[in-house]
Amino acid sequence: MDKIITLKDISYQYHETDDRPALSNISLSIEEGEWIAIIGHNGSGKSTLAKTINGLVAPSQGEVTVGGLILSEENIWDIREMVGMVFQNPDNQFVGSTVQDDVAFGLENQGIPRDEMIERVKSAITRVNMQDFMEKEPARLSGGQKQRVAIAGVVALRPQIIILDEATSMLDPQGRQEVLATVKEIKEKANLTVISITHDIDEAANANRVLVMKNGELVKEGTPEEIFSYGEQLIEMGLDLxxxxxxxxxxxxxxxxxxxxxxxxxxxxxxxxxxxxxx
Known part of the structure; x- marks a missing residue:
């Protein structure tokens, strides 16, 4: 498989007065079509690491390559078209008065022709099984439904990579299962690369590979089976099993x-x- 993301010696510090950097000399690569879970305690650097991939955070040193492009000011918007992000609180992402308006918003910003936009919106909403809610207000949906609409908004843009940044953390178990099943189905149909930033061990278990962050460093990497077999070591790092x-x-x-x-x-x-x- 081709490598779709490569990070080389990435470091980042939010403030010069911080005791330690948020990221410290991290190198890794992700292959096209992989599902990667990044786990770690609060403040471990996992969300910061994800934000370096689409330029929301600019590393103080190191190199980020996405889809064969080395991240720079000149191509940051090309890279952001390849990477869609779904955040923790879907309410913060909604801008449309109805589900279909909200999913169409990103396409309008990209200047997608109307006929194509209508087709993409319908296709994306159907993919997340929300076609019966096209005219509903997003605010009136359940937590799981809201997050599926947020995913539809990203899917409509047809990125190659989706980053779930604690996207299931505010959901109940049923909502979490619905969202993960939706992402898994979309991933398999479109061969998407998925990066899941999570505290949820069941979510991490869906991944091909799990990365463990601690104090801004990548400390372990392996299949879910390999990582979960560390047992007590993970608990000592403040992680669940x-x-x-x-x-x-x-x-x-x-x-x-x-x-x-x-x-x-x-x-x-x-x-x-x-x-x-x-x-």
Missing amino acids: PFAEKLKSDLRDRGIEVPADYLTEEGMVDWLWTLLSKK
Whole structure:
């Protein structure tokens, strides 16, 4: 696969008086079509790292390459067309009086011809399964519905990369599942690259690769299975563990031998059934 994003020795400090930089000498690459989750405690630098990708934050040193373009003042808007961002609070993103008006807003700014704009708006809203809410006010929707409309607004712009910046953190479990299922379906159909900045371990479990940030540094990198197997080390960094890993830890404390490999909840259920059937 081709690398769609490359960060080389990125550093950034918000204020000269800060005790430590927000980002410190970070290098990484992301391949086209990957789903990357970036996790870490508050203040670890994960959101700052995401904002370097589309130029919302300009690194004090290092180089950012997106879609083969080295980020600069000359091409920042070309890069921003490649990268769509969905933020934590969808209410802060709404500008239209109806769902379809809101999704059309970014296209109007880009000067997309009206016939094409109508087709894109309808297609994007249908993709997030909100076609029955075209004329509704965004403010009257549920949290999950609002976030799906925000995603539609990004999808209509047809970026190559979508960044979810804590996009599910304000949602209830059902809303979170709806949004993640929506993103997953869109990603697979359009081969999008997804970067998820999250505290939610279940969201991170959807990723191909998980990056762990701590105090502005990239400290661990691997598949969800590899990262979650660190167990207590993640807890010491202020991070949570998937339910199945917590259950394994509790069973281990009670003297029950458990698999060393990472298990999803479904895998844990299968293992428990096998264990119980032997008794």
